[in-house]
Amino acid sequence: MRTWLFLAGAILAEVTGTLSMKAALEHPALYVLMALGYACAFVFLSLTLRSGMPLGIAYGIWGAAGVALTAAASAGLFGEPITPVMGIGIVCIMAGVVLVEVGHRGEEKPASARIDLPPRRGEDA
Template identity: 50%
Template sequence: MKWILLAGAILSEVTASLSLKAALDNPAFFVVVVIGYTASFGLLAGVLRKGLGLGAAYGIWAALGVTLTVWLAAIIFGEAVTPMMLIGVAMVIGGVLCVELGSHEEPAQEPAHAMARS
């Protein structure tokens, strides 16, 4: 269920972001912007309640949000997708993978001097 909520949060955020661009020409889209961002943060909170870690949830939300927004803005609004942008998107996704994979490693031991103070 947490992955369905996360997908909903991502799609809501991307919809809101794209609507923000559309609202420049048609202010009625600001309603979609407000609803989309409100839904996105509400769904993201639901993901956290379901137990997905904040670093992983926010990272996946942000990385997929950026990736979808770049591609959909190119398709819908004719915005350019440059090689540098593709490198940036790949780096964002790579960073999120590092955070997610790192979250499954054993936690570091507390330094001995910190334990002595306890």
């Protein structure tokens, strides 16, 4: 559960950073929010990976959800259109991520392919 919360935080922070970039064109002070959004996105994505989610899955979901949410929010906040072709593209991206996730669940990595990270400071080995 914690892994998914970290990933949700990464997605929301990245979308915030991206939307702030557009808004900062009119209000330059928002470049600070943009930088904070991207920094937080990478921190949360790192925590997601640290929690055990494979990179390909985490990055795929992060990217696809970011594209979909940014497009939807841009339509609402900035009046940018979402054409039918764009909608189909977003659905295809999301479907691809679902297929990668489903395909991953059936695969168990051999012990030799696993990467064991050292425990964080303050954690027992």
